[in-house]
Amino acid sequence: MLKDWLGHHHGHHGSPVHRLPAAIKLGATLVLIAGTVLLPWAWHAWFIAVVALLIVAALLSRIELAFLGRRLLLLSPFVLGVVLVNALQSSVHARWPALAARSGICLFTVVLLANTTPFGKVLGVLRSARVPPLLVTTLALMHRYLFVLLDESERMRRARASRTFQRQRRARWRVLGTVVGQLFVRASARAERIYAAMCARGWK
Amino acid sequence: MSGTELAGALAGEIAVAGLRYRYHDGTEALRGVNFTIAPGECVGLLGPNGSGKSTLLLHLNGIMPDKVAGDGSIRIAGQAVTTENLEWVRRQVGLLFQDPDDQLFCQTVEEDVAFGPQQLGLAGAGLDARVEQSLAMVGLAGYGHRATHHLSHGEKRRVCLAGVLACEPTVLVLDEPTSDLDPRGRREFKALLQGIPATKLIATHDLEWVVGLCSRVIVLDGGKVVADGPTAEILNDEPLMLAHGLERPHVLRHHHPH
Amino acid sequence: MHIPDGFLDGKTAATAAAISVAGVGLALRQVRRELPPRRVPLLGLAAAFLFAAQMVNFPVAGGTSGHLMGGVLVAALLGPSAAIVVLTAVVIVQCFLFADGGVSALGANLLNMGIFGAGGGYLVYRMISARVRGLRGQVAGVAFGGWFSTVLAAIGCAGELAWSHTVTWSAGFPMMASVHMIVGLGEGLIGALAFAAIARTRPDLVAERTPASGGALPGGVFRYGMLVAVGLAVFVAPFSCPLPDGLEAVAAKLGFEGRGIPGGAHVPVPDYRLPGIHSAAGATALAGALGTLVVLGLALLLGHLLVRRPEENAVKDSKQDPAQDQRC
Numbered sequence: 001m002l003k004d005w006l007g008h009h010h011g012h013h014g015s016p017v018h019r020l021p022a023a024i025k026l027g028a029t030l031v032l033i034a035g036t037v038l039l040p041w042a043w044h045a046w047f048i049a050v051v052a053l054l055i056v057a058a059l060l061s062r063i064e065l066a067f068l069g070r071r072l073l074l075l076s077p078f079v080l081g082v083v084l085v086n087a088l089q090s091s092v093h094a095r096w097p098a099l100a101a102r103s104g105i106c107l108f109t110v111v112l113l114a115n116t117t118p119f120g121k122v123l124g125v126l127r128s129a130r131v132p133p134l135l136v137t138t139l140a141l142m143h144r145y146l147f148v149l150l151d152e153s154e155r156m157r158r159a160r161a162s163r164t165f166q167r168q169r170r171a172r173w174r175v176l177g178t179v180v181g182q183l184f185v186r187a188s189a190r191a192e193r194i195y196a197a198m199c200a201r202g203w204k
Numbered sequence: 205m206s207g208t209e210l211a212g213a214l215a216g217e218i219a220v221a222g223l224r225y226r227y228h229d230g231t232e233a234l235r236g237v238n239f240t241i242a243p244g245e246c247v248g249l250l251g252p253n254g255s256g257k258s259t260l261l262l263h264l265n266g267i268m269p270d271k272v273a274g275d276g277s278i279r280i281a282g283q284a285v286t287t288e289n290l291e292w293v294r295r296q297v298g299l300l301f302q303d304p305d306d307q308l309f310c311q312t313v314e315e316d317v318a319f320g321p322q323q324l325g326l327a328g329a330g331l332d333a334r335v336e337q338s339l340a341m342v343g344l345a346g347y348g349h350r351a352t353h354h355l356s357h358g359e360k361r362r363v364c365l366a367g368v369l370a371c372e373p374t375v376l377v378l379d380e381p382t383s384d385l386d387p388r389g390r391r392e393f394k395a396l397l398q399g400i401p402a403t404k405l406i407a408t409h410d411l412e413w414v415v416g417l418c419s420r421v422i423v424l425d426g427g428k429v430v431a432d433g434p435t436a437e438i439l440n441d442e443p444l445m446l447a448h449g450l451e452r453p454h455v456l457r458h459h460h461p462h
Numbered sequence: 463m464h465i466p467d468g469f470l471d472g473k474t475a476a477t478a479a480a481i482s483v484a485g486v487g488l489a490l491r492q493v494r495r496e497l498p499p500r501r502v503p504l505l506g507l508a509a510a511f512l513f514a515a516q517m518v519n520f521p522v523a524g525g526t527s528g529h530l531m532g533g534v535l536v537a538a539l540l541g542p543s544a545a546i547v548v549l550t551a552v553v554i555v556q557c558f559l560f561a562d563g564g565v566s567a568l569g570a571n572l573l574n575m576g577i578f579g580a581g582g583g584y585l586v587y588r589m590i591s592a593r594v595r596g597l598r599g600q601v602a603g604v605a606f607g608g609w610f611s612t613v614l615a616a617i618g619c620a621g622e623l624a625w626s627h628t629v630t631w632s633a634g635f636p637m638m639a640s641v642h643m644i645v646g647l648g649e650g651l652i653g654a655l656a657f658a659a660i661a662r663t664r665p666d667l668v669a670e671r672t673p674a675s676g677g678a679l680p681g682g683v684f685r686y687g688m689l690v691a692v693g694l695a696v697f698v699a700p701f702s703c704p705l706p707d708g709l710e711a712v713a714a715k716l717g718f719e720g721r722g723i724p725g726g727a728h729v730p731v732p733d734y735r736l737p738g739i740h741s742a743a744g745a746t747a748l749a750g751a752l753g754t755l756v757v758l759g760l761a762l763l764l765g766h767l768l769v770r771r772p773e774e775n776a777v778k779d780s781k782q783d784p785a786q787d788q789r790c
Contacts, residue, residue: 037467037472037475085634114561119559120351135490141503141507141509142555146513146555147353149507149510154518173655177658180656196301198319198503200298200299200301201367
């Protein structure tokens with residue numbers, strides 16, 4: 001389900017949106033979001049234009065609309081809570097329809113970006129933008145080993161669960177703690193091996 | 205550094221003498237290992253778990269030169285492995301790790317294969333050509349744009365091999381290259397390796413696989429070399445095999461060794 | 463509590479971004495100085511670890527919890543600067559790949575979860591582990607620090623929302639604080655259990671960050687404390703003063719209220735306030751303080767329970783992977 005989201009639409013379609021350089025897509029995203037967040041709600045023209053642009057881009061990208069729709073509907077309880085409280089208060093300036101619309105539009109933009117741009121290309125843009133190399137390397141390695149660690153954690157959890165016979169909640173917490181701890185230990189050991197592999201190919 | 209005026213005849217020779225190594229907690233992993241591998245030979249390194257195979261392989265790539273206690277020495281193409289010439293050693297010796305995920309740390313295939321040559325100073329069109337050539341060598345031409353985390357296990361192994369070959373090493377050291385490979389993957393990998401002229405030292409549990417690939421095997425147990433000789437001779441020696449946590453492969457039971 | 467786009471106005475987003483950029487920049491510089499090269503990949507792996515750990519615990523639709531788990535755990539294991547870098551990576555990836563947290567709110571989310579959360583939580587961890595010796599102190603520190611970091615991050619979040627006039631302080635603060643005082647318990651508990659598990663199998667990983675006796679803080683920690691203080695001063699202090707809706711009360715006094723909100727309808731619903739918060743401001747503060755002390759007590763108890771034998775403090779020489787700890 002997580003793998004569901006993560007970039008299975010990269011490069012598999014040769015759509016015009018996919019082929020756009022990452023820098024342009026990133027720049028456009030930033031401009032769109034800045035405008036949507038900062039401009040007054042009364043400037044309807046902007047919002048209408050942005051929504052139109054996004055719909056066109058989504059269609060051009062040939063990503064399944066069902067997939068996009070599912071992604072957009074995922075609202076965290078926190079977001080819902082804030083919108084609800086906002087609706088109940090009159091003393092706040094931001095109004096809930098504007099709130100919902102702005103965040104929805106920005107969400108759509110980012111989802112489109114994420115699904116039409118390989119992460120490696122985004123990292124390349126960051127590098128050219130002189131983001132500190134340490135941070136870029138960390139982002140790169142995080143992205144690379146995300147799945148690997150997720151798989152490991154899933155296997156460990158299943159293995160532990162299959163050996164847990166107590167139904168109490170206490171056991172469940174213990175299992176979680178142990179799995180998380182083990183996951184870190186493995187991640188740490190893997191990091192050492194990666195360093196060895198980097199050295200082995202000449203990294204200084 | 206005299207590495208560059210290396211005598212061609214010795215290129216790809218591995219000579220290990222009296223190699224000893226201790227872990228932090230004092231256990232001896234290697235207790236005086238001796239062997240010499242001639243250029244171009246393909247040698248299998250066998251032994252039970254805990255025999256010190258992986259440790260030995262890491263030494264060959266200079267990953268722990270200073271921990272050599274006693275008077276052990278490792279010479280690659282006649283040059284001793286020391287902290288000063290690690291860079292040169294790593295250019296000569298390509299190491300393929302057991303878990304391809306450890307080695308495949310870049311985002312895309314071409315980035316990863318390019319990593320080694322880039323460190324060596326290649327760039328631009330020359331780099332691209334080297335990457336393409338290496339990918340072609342392992343049968344993965346056109347895979348350059350693929351994301352590394354989406355590859356199958358066999359593909360990952362081959363990309364790792366491409367990444368190592370891209371550095372044009374004279375010696376290839378492989379740690380358990382067939383673990384997690386399906387039978388077809390193993391056959392394909394064997395064929396791949398047979399086509400590479402570098403000196404090869406392959407640590408493996410896969411005894412069947414070794415037959416036909418390696419002309420010679422070295423058996424390691426308890427940090428020492430307990431056998432060193434032609435593959436068929438050693439693998440057929442059932443008492444020897446069983447004594448060191450191995451066994452006589454089925455392939456040899458029905459073949460006549462030549 | 464990843465704040466999405468549109469919930470924060472320009473000034474809030476910019477101010478939070480400024481503070482967090484300063485903090486992250488500081489952390490990066492510190493890490494470059496302190497971290498040996500062989501541990502560089504560990505930053506990326508720790509970030510992946512945090513993400514995977516969250517999934518283990520909250521495998522629901524979003525795959526992300528309502529808050530960020532493990533900041534203090536990572537800080538206790540790798541140091542505060544490394545932890546901030548790690549959390550930055552996590553928050554950025556969550557923002558761009560999972561649209562969890564807005565792009566314009568990146569600064570605020572980093573401030574809440576990275577600087578307030580990991581930085582503030584780490585300070586608390588240090589205070590406890592300096593006072594209670596050995597592994598017990600560390601475990602208790604991770605437990606309380608984890609809880610504290612969650613609550614602190616939530617308070618920062620409430621402050622930012624209030625400054626942006628998305629939710630008033632008088633509604634936002636009690637809700638965020640109370641919910642996260644509960645949520646934080648889970649964070650603290652799992653963090654402590656994980657830390658204890660790591661200490662059992664790999665005491666060497668845990669010993670590296672044991673505070674030296676005398677409590678000399680690692681470089682930069684004092685500056686993080688300053689940043690946390692600045693952040694709190696900007697986003698929380700104005701609201702914590704006796705006038706619950708600080709800025710609005712000031713605006714009313716100066717006659718700005720009722721100017722009309724462009725594009726918004728005036729909803730005839732009385733201002734939502736918690737019953738009695740005015741007169742019971744003191745009572746609320748007291749309740750909060752008591753709750754904190756209770757959690758502190760629980761954390762210390764947890765340390766006691768999880769570390770059966772205090773002699774586990776001693777760093778045992780474990781047989782390590784030979785590839786580790788080599789000069790390359």
